[in-house]
Amino acid sequence: MDEKTIIAPYDRLKIIRNKDRPTIRDYLPLIFTDFYELHGDRFHGDDKAILGGIGRLEGIPVTIIAEVKGRDVYENKEVNFAMPHPEGYRKALRLAHQAEKFHRPVICFIDTPGAYCGVGAEKRGQGEAIARSLYEFMTLRTPVISVVLGEGGSGGALALGVCDELAMLENAVYSVISPRGFASILWKDANREEEACNIMKITAEDAVSLGVAEQIIPEPEGGAHNDPETTAENISEFLSKSLKDKMTKSIDELLKSRYNKFRKIGEFSE
Amino acid sequence: MTMEEWFKQVTKRFYTDDDQPKEPDFKCPRCGETTPAKELREGLWVCSHCGYHSRMTARDRIELTCDHDSFTEHDAGMSTLNPIDFPDYEDKIKDLQEKTGLTEAVITGECTIHGEKCVIGVMDSHFMMASMGSVVGEKITRAFEFAEENKLPIVLFTASGGARMQEGLVSLMQMAKTSGAAARFSQSGGLYITVLTDPTTGGVTASFASLGDIIIAEPKVLVGFAGRRVIEGTIKQRLPEDFQSAEFLLENGFVDMIVERKNMRRTIAHLIRLHRSGEVR
Numbered sequence: 001m002d003e004k005t006i007i008a009p010y011d012r013l014k015i016i017r018n019k020d021r022p023t024i025r026d027y028l029p030l031i032f033t034d035f036y037e038l039h040g041d042r043f044h045g046d047d048k049a050i051l052g053g054i055g056r057l058e059g060i061p062v063t064i065i066a067e068v069k070g071r072d073v074y075e076n077k078e079v080n081f082a083m084p085h086p087e088g089y090r091k092a093l094r095l096a097h098q099a100e101k102f103h104r105p106v107i108c109f110i111d112t113p114g115a116y117c118g119v120g121a122e123k124r125g126q127g128e129a130i131a132r133s134l135y136e137f138m139t140l141r142t143p144v145i146s147v148v149l150g151e152g153g154s155g156g157a158l159a160l161g162v163c164d165e166l167a168m169l170e171n172a173v174y175s176v177i178s179p180r181g182f183a184s185i186l187w188k189d190a191n192r193e194e195e196a197c198n199i200m201k202i203t204a205e206d207a208v209s210l211g212v213a214e215q216i217i218p219e220p221e222g223g224a225h226n227d228p229e230t231t232a233e234n235i236s237e238f239l240s241k242s243l244k245d246k247m248t249k250s251i252d253e254l255l256k257s258r259y260n261k262f263r264k265i266g267e268f269s270e
Numbered sequence: 271m272t273m274e275e276w277f278k279q280v281t282k283r284f285y286t287d288d289d290q291p292k293e294p295d296f297k298c299p300r301c302g303e304t305t306p307a308k309e310l311r312e313g314l315w316v317c318s319h320c321g322y323h324s325r326m327t328a329r330d331r332i333e334l335t336c337d338h339d340s341f342t343e344h345d346a347g348m349s350t351l352n353p354i355d356f357p358d359y360e361d362k363i364k365d366l367q368e369k370t371g372l373t374e375a376v377i378t379g380e381c382t383i384h385g386e387k388c389v390i391g392v393m394d395s396h397f398m399m400a401s402m403g404s405v406v407g408e409k410i411t412r413a414f415e416f417a418e419e420n421k422l423p424i425v426l427f428t429a430s431g432g433a434r435m436q437e438g439l440v441s442l443m444q445m446a447k448t449s450g451a452a453a454r455f456s457q458s459g460g461l462y463i464t465v466l467t468d469p470t471t472g473g474v475t476a477s478f479a480s481l482g483d484i485i486i487a488e489p490k491v492l493v494g495f496a497g498r499r500v501i502e503g504t505i506k507q508r509l510p511e512d513f514q515s516a517e518f519l520l521e522n523g524f525v526d527m528i529v530e531r532k533n534m535r536r537t538i539a540h541l542i543r544l545h546r547s548g549e550v551r
């Protein structure tokens with residue numbers, strides 16, 4: 001493979017914020033066939049910030065759950081800039097349990113600045129919705145594979161990130177809070193975003209070295225927007241390899257290593 | 271012993287008469303009224319004007335909740351490292367450890383409450399706003415694991431400003447780790463009681479704090495996911511006073527009951543007893 005120049009964290013942020021960066025809507029037809037979107041959480045409504053459905057990956061039926069970024073201002077308004085409400089996470093869980101029932105693997109795509117912060121979100125239990133996702137995905141008796149497409153923002157991203165294998169697109173970031181939020185809370189200065197980016201350890205390589213991600217999916221030179229088809233092929237390649245690997249393992253084995261992956265994250269002395 | 275006598279005995283254990291610390295009066299963040307420090311303590315740190323259940327140290331909470339001398343601490347020496355090499359983080363932790371006498375933002379262990387044996391964890395907002403990093407995550411996880419191995423119920427008093435920013439992604443992952451531990455404990459059939467205290471927010475609300483079989487909140491405490499100012503910034507208007515209060519959560523269906531501090535011990539013991547009868551596990 002060609003030697004690539006290492007892109008600084010802040011520049012990756014610029015790449016994933018590029019208005020032409022492909023979203024799950026672009027990738028869906030390139031990766032899956034026979035896709036049917038399934039709507040609603042059966043309690044409150046249908047959150048468009050999270051897309052769910054069933055389809056095939058190389059012929060294998062799978063459940064797909066994805067955070068949806070808009071491709072223009074109208075789409076973004078509709079999908080609330082990919083910031084899910086509690087009903088979005090509850091829809092995701094409904095579909096995850098459905099997948100479990102029919103022994104379908106679950107494939108999650110993460111791409112959110114974070115869970116929505118608002119009055120309705122609080123009233124309907126945003127905290128509970130995320131907590132329940134973490135709890136249920138940890139014990140879900142079917143393989144779960146997640147891919148961070150662009151922004152992996154905080155608990156709103158993690159809610160779709162409790163899985164057997166996590167991959168990040170090469171320029172994707174994954175963080176406890178947005179770099180802007182980090183700078184604003186710790187240094188009371190949101191303008192120190194670039195500095196925050198550089199110390200937060202948010203890149204795909206960082207996520208791998210911290211034990212959070214297992215794989216990095218290469219992007220074309222300059223970023224996924226330069227060649228969405230090739231990026232989609234790279235994602236497909238990862239997914240089918242990972243899927244085949246997970247499907248040979250027993251569920252109990254998968255659950256044990258899923259738990260242990262998170263169980264061992266943390267650095268302390270005693 | 272009546273409840274009043276018991277409380278007098280307990281509060282006396284904290285401060286003898288010749289050992290009166292010079293504490294500033296308590297100004298209630300809810301009603302703005304002032305209560306002298308001694309009176310506040312005698313009233314179990316509850317605002318006598320509005321009933322707001324103010325923040326307590328973890329040590330005080332343990333004294334107040336556990337039967338006398340029944341508490342054994344676990345993992346007392348566990349201290350965080352610096353997983354993302356955040357500048358000056360070690361120094362900040364060391365300072366806080368000296369200032370608070372705590373090694374981290376949670377104390378865990380085992381105890382009896384009115385004779386009922388249980389695992390207990392108490393978060394302390396005086397230590398970096400009880401944010402959850404490696405140590406909080408590990409201690410809470412071990413507490414669930416210990417409870418499972420020993421077939422004991424677990425009671426967690428939560429308080430937190432959220433994830434520990436200084437530990438980056440590692441702190442975010444503690445949400446998954448603790449929720450996973452809660453899930454496994456639940457599948458083993460154990461009883462988990464959460465007591466939400468002031469303030470429980472962010473990543474702790476979005477993980478183990480919201481996963482109790484029974485969720486109790488103290489009156490008037492703040493519990494929520496997002497910060498109030500963040501939401502006000504988004505919607506560009508002031509939020510009502512009771513937004514994200516225990517009462518707001520009860521009304522919206524996210525807590526089982528609001529229990530006053532003076533009744534907490536008895537309530538927890540009763541709940542544990544209710545789950546013990548029949549011994550089906």
Ligand SMILES: [Zn+2]
Binds near residue numbers: 298299301317319
């Ligand atoms: Zn008051």
